[in-house]
Amino acid sequence: MTDLLRILISPVVWLAAFSAVYGLHGVLCEISIDGTGYSRAWARPMLVGAFALALLVQMGLLALLYSTSFQARPGFARTVSRTSGWVGLVATIWTLFPTLAVTACG
């Protein structure tokens, strides 16, 4: 099961981070519209911060998958787990990049 965990961990963490950032975006925009909490100006720094955090977590996971303590045995499991580690990192960059570039609550 540890091999399966290694294979699944990075994409699953991407999914969690992606959903969390989308949820955070919803909450921040709702608060901004109501005008009861943080101003709209807070939305982008928080979203970018969340993006950065997700990136750091993915890079940490990838480092783990290459580390001697956590890496899988040579062969199938090592190749597939490292590949899915890169999938998690690239997916995080590609799908959360809009936090840097697109209107936050437009």
Add this chain to the structure above:
Amino acid sequence: MNALARHRRLTAIWSSRPGWKGWFSTVNHSDVGLMFLATAFFYFLVGGILAMLIRAQLATPHSAFAGPEIYSQFFTMHGTIMMFLFAIPVIEGLAIYLLPKMLGTRDLAYPRLTAYGYWCYFFGGGMLIISLLFGIAPDGGWFMYPPLTGKIHSPGINTDFWLIGITFVEISAICAAVEFTVSVLKYRAPGMSLDRMPIFAWYILVTALMILCGFPPLILGSILLELERAFGMPFFQVGLGGDSLLWQHLFWLFGHPEVYIIFLPAAGAISTILPVMASTTLLGYRWVVAAAVALAILSFGLWVHHMFTTGIPHMGLAFFSAASTLVAIPTAVQVFAWIGTLWKGSPRLRLPMLHILGFFFTFVIGGLTGVMVAVVPFDWQVHDTAFVTAHLHYVLFGGFVFPILAAVYYWLPLVTGRKRYFRLGEVAFALIFLGFQITFLPMHWVGLMGQRRRISTYGAEDGWTAINLISSVGGFVLAFGLAMVLLEVMLNVIVRHRSERNPWLAGTLEWATLMPAPAYNFASLPHVDSRDPLWDDPDLPVRLARGEGYLGDPVGDRRETIVVDVATGAPEQHVIYPANTFLPIVMAATTGGFFLSVLVKLYWVAPVAVLGVAVLACIWVWRLGSREDPGDQSIGRGIQVPNITAVDRPPGWWGSAFLLVANAIFFGSLLFGYAFLWTVAPDWPPPAFVAPSIFVLTAAPVGAVIAIVACALAVRNNRAGKQPVVGLLLALGGTLGVAAAFGVFLIHAPSPTAHAYGATLWVFGVYVVLHALLAALMLVFLLCRHRAGYISAVRRAELAIAPIWIGYLGVVTLLVTVAAYLPGLVT
């Protein structure tokens, strides 16, 4: 024992009962798999006839063939049948039939659950078909958006048929998913490590995990919408704190992964068949596995791309647009791996290969139009037009039907033991391929010209007449082609023209069985040293028939197999399966009684049916186990392993763990819905919060903690040879304390019909009470089993399962308590 005597002995042990009783009591995976496939293709026929009716209606402008009400039933049922009663069950049937054979074992993990799943599908699907015959079929579109499907706009029973029938059918999918996950991970031939698994098994494993995560949101949505319709709980009514967009989120949290749930097993079939057709191995096995995993998980981040026109902020659109384009990459990795496999091999243009080529052409077009609709401005233009209808058919027919037809022709000799004689298949393929393109390619254009989906008619002045007529003609050509496939399959079953063994010269283990495959699959289980055992050892089938593998000597009437280590495939446990029984069909009928009572609003029957299911479940489990400690069992080749009753992680533990994954996703979806309403829906915060109750805030967490600790102690004591009774009784007290606490909570909670807040709290409360009662039932059952002598320090497997359910109860108790009281306390 010689090979023939062994064959006769094993056939007697593993076969279904003779005569009609066999159909209703069989639990053998080959029987149930074929029953699934036959039923699914019957529904395909029904869905196809509905498609013909749709095309007949749209062939000419101002058509009077069917009125709008009936036409709405046509397209709703066409989509519903094709998605829920054909595509998913075909996958289930194919995997149920093939997996044990490909994995080199004798059956799936839980044979009775396989049969129960089939009967749930049979009865649930039957409900929907009956509604169609009586003209009261669902008519709100296959995705059933409220408020159209709410009580106000759809007061009839039509929508209820969909919500209740589909939820019933989905039990079958969840059963199959648990079954496949545990079977692929634990029920393999010794030596079959993860990297030696057939690629089809990888795809099925990934798909099963997707079903466990993808179906619960829809089950939750269906329950919430039915609660709204039946009892007025306003989850989707804006005026009372609900939001119809919540349905869209829940539906597409299921609906988008569903596309990949359908595609991935089909891709698994291609990855299996194509290398055989090219006389080579699959190029980039590891990359293909990684791509399948990536595609599966990425597909859960796309659901909002079906909601681009709902007014979501730009950044939200950009997230999902980006994710939607990203899935093209793992898909392309697979496509290039298949092309590369063809390149390095020597392709033979046999009939399955024709369908694979049809897949390539059609699916790639569907994928490209998918990238087009992933781009938000383009999607805004074509949303809800015939362009999207064309796109989804290119993806689903191209990505599923062509591969499944390839699979039908590829594995048909294994099922029937015969080869094709009349050669209708090539003509059928030509008709299907051309008919499909003629039907759906023009649909892109008529969509771009503005034709909406689901319209029952149009005017001649719209300029769509010629294109629609061409589409309709193409649709009927396609239907002729599919009818010829059906005819050829029937002829193949009837005409005795025996096939040679392993006719495609494949390397995977299913071809090591007799043809047609016997009920027991393998006379003795193989030891696997490579991914293509038959290529490495062509004599393997003969040696297995001689009993030179594992478990080659039948013992009594035992249905035996082996459980292995997940990663290495080393033998771990010895299994004795239950025999044929009517329990699955009786339990499915009783489950159906519950759904039917809700449908016809005979609510007093519902608790009786639930009680019936609980009693049957107890009988189901009671029949397992033994009153004597089993020693280590010899499985052949000088290896001894413990029986599954004498281990800490029996197959039941694995099944429970994966079922709880689905359960947790269900609960997580409920929490998401609560947060969504709180954040997005108008009229929140609610007019009044639930008042804090000292009793609930004390009894619930204390009861949960007592239950968890006492249950763990009971397990530990039993393992040490001490009495587990006190621990079990204490745990029982704890779970009943949780049930009582949330019973009180339900009494004091705000009215569930006044505001979505009260309705959500009510669902939370009922969820915890049901889980507490379920845990209590498990504990009472264990006490009875202990008293009856089924549990000992050695026979400890049964005790291992309750703690994970009770642990789960503890977690949801904590989360619901926080979700219910924290907002009120903070505000």
